[in-house]
Amino acid sequence: MTAVRPVREFPGPPARQAPALLARMARDRLEVMTSVAARYGDAVRLRLGPKSLHFFNHPDHAKHVLADHAANYRKGIGLVHARRALGDGLLTSEGEKWKAQRRTIGPGFQARRVNGKADAIAQEAVRLVARLRARAGDGPVDVSAEMTGLTLAVLGRSLLDADLGAFDSVGASFEAVQDQAMFEMMTLSALPTWLPLPRQLRFRRARADLEQVVARLAAERAAIPGPDGDDVLTRLVESVRGEADPRAGRLRMRDELVTLLLAGHETTASTLSWTFHLLDRHPEVWERVHAEAVEVLGDRVPTFEDVHRLRYTGMVLQEVMRLYPAVWLLPRQAREADEIGGYPVPAGADVLICPYTLHRHPGLWEDPDRFDPERFDPARAAGRPRYAYLPFGAGPRVCVGSALGVLEATIVTACVARELRLSTAPGHRVRAEPMLTLRVRGGLPMRVRPVR
DSSP: OOOOOOOOOOOOOOGGGHHHHHHHHHHOHHHHHHHHHHHHOSEEEEEETTEEEEEEOSHHHHHIIIIITGGGEEEOTTHHHHHHHHOSSTTTOOHHHHHHHHHHHGGGGOHHHHHTTHHHHHHHHHHHHHHHHHTTTSSOEEHHHHHHHHHHHHHIIIIISSOGGGOTTHHHHHHHHHHHHHHHHHHTTOSOTTSOOHHHHHHHHHHHHHHHHHHHHHHHHHHSOOSSSOSHHHHHHHHHTTOSSHHHHHHHHHHHHHHHHHHHHHHHHHHHHHHHHHHHHOHHHHHHHHHHHHHHHTTSOOOHHHHTTOHHHHHHHHHHHHHSOSSOOEEEEESSOEEETTEEEOTTOEEEEOHHHHTTOTTTSSSTTSOOGGGGSHHHHTTOOGGGOOBTBOGGGSOTTHHHHHHHHHHHHHHHHHHEEEEEOTTOOOOEEESSSEEETTOOEEEEEEOO
C-alpha cells in the first residue's frame, strides 16, 4: 500500500482580518508582502473575502511555478484585468496567441541586433548628459522623467527604427494607459469603462492617441522599409498584412506596440532612476563607478565592447535590480490542482511569486536590506540558488528584452557617472510605488553637478 504524504496547512492571517488586509494592500502593497513573509514564512495564504492569494517565497517555489510547471500557470490576478487597458499584447496574452507574438518580435531581440544598437544607446546617453549638464546650477531636475524620455527614444531607435520624439504626446499617453491598467488590476475590473470618470476619460483619449501613432508608424514603415527589414515594427506590419479587417490589424498592432514599449521603457527607466538614487545615497559606490567609467571610456563615446569592461558598474546594476526589481510581482493562476512545496494549490487558485521579497529573503541574502554591489562578485555569488534572483522573471515567459535593458542601463549609468554627480533635492523623500513596474513615486528631483 502506498503511503499518503500529508499535505501542509497554509499559514496566514485569519479570514476575519480580510478588510484590514485589503485596506493595507491599497495603501502599501510592498509592506504587506514583506510583513506576511516575515511573519508566516515562505508559503502564505492571504484570505481576501471570497478570494485567496497563495503567496510563495522560496527559490524552489519560483522554479516550480515559472519554469518546471509553467504550462499549468497562466497569467494571474491583476494582469488578467489589465488586459482591458493593455489589450492582448505580449504581457497579457496566453497560449497560441502569445507564442505567435513571441515569434514575431523575438528576432528583434536577438543578440546580434541588440549588440548592434550600442552606438544608438550611447548617442542617446550623450544627449542626456548634455541636457543634464545644461541644468547644472539650476533647480532640481526630475531624473525619472529624463530616464523615461531617454528609454522611449532608445526603444524607438533600437526596436522600431523610428523617432518616437516626433510624437509629442506619446509619453503622456503611455502614462495614462499604465495608470488605467493599474487601476483595473487593483479594482479587478469592477468599474465599467464607459463611466465618465476623469481617469477613464484620460485613458480613452490616450488609447485613441496611441492608435493614431501606430497607424502613422505603420504607414511610414510601409512606405519606407526599415534599414535591415527585420526591426520589430516591420515584422508587426507584415504580421497583420493578411488581416481581413484592417481595423482589427491596427488594433492588434496597437496592443502589441503599446505593451512592448510600455513594458520596455518603463522597466529600464525605473531601474535607472533607482540606480541614481542609490548612487547618491552611497557616495563610495558612486566614486568607484565614476573611476571605472573614466578608466574604461576615457573621453570616448562608449561602444559595445566597453560594456564587458564596466564590471563594477554591472555589479551595481545587479544590486539595484535586487533591491528594486522593476518586475516586482509575478501573478499566476493554476489551471489544474497542484502541490507546491507540500502545500495544496487548487485549480483556479491565484498564485503569487514576488521578486521584491524573494530578493530580500534573509535566508538567501546576507544583510538583505543593505546596498552591497560586491555580493554579485562571481566568487560571492557561487552557490546562490538560481531562482533566488529574478529581475527578469524566469522560464518560458522570461523578459524578452532583458539583454537590451542591461546594455542600455550600463551605458547610461557609465556616461552619466563619468560626467556628473546627481544629488536628491533637499527634503524630498524617495518612496517606491508598485505599479506595473516598481517605480519612484512622484518623480525623482535631483540637483546636477559636473565633475569633469
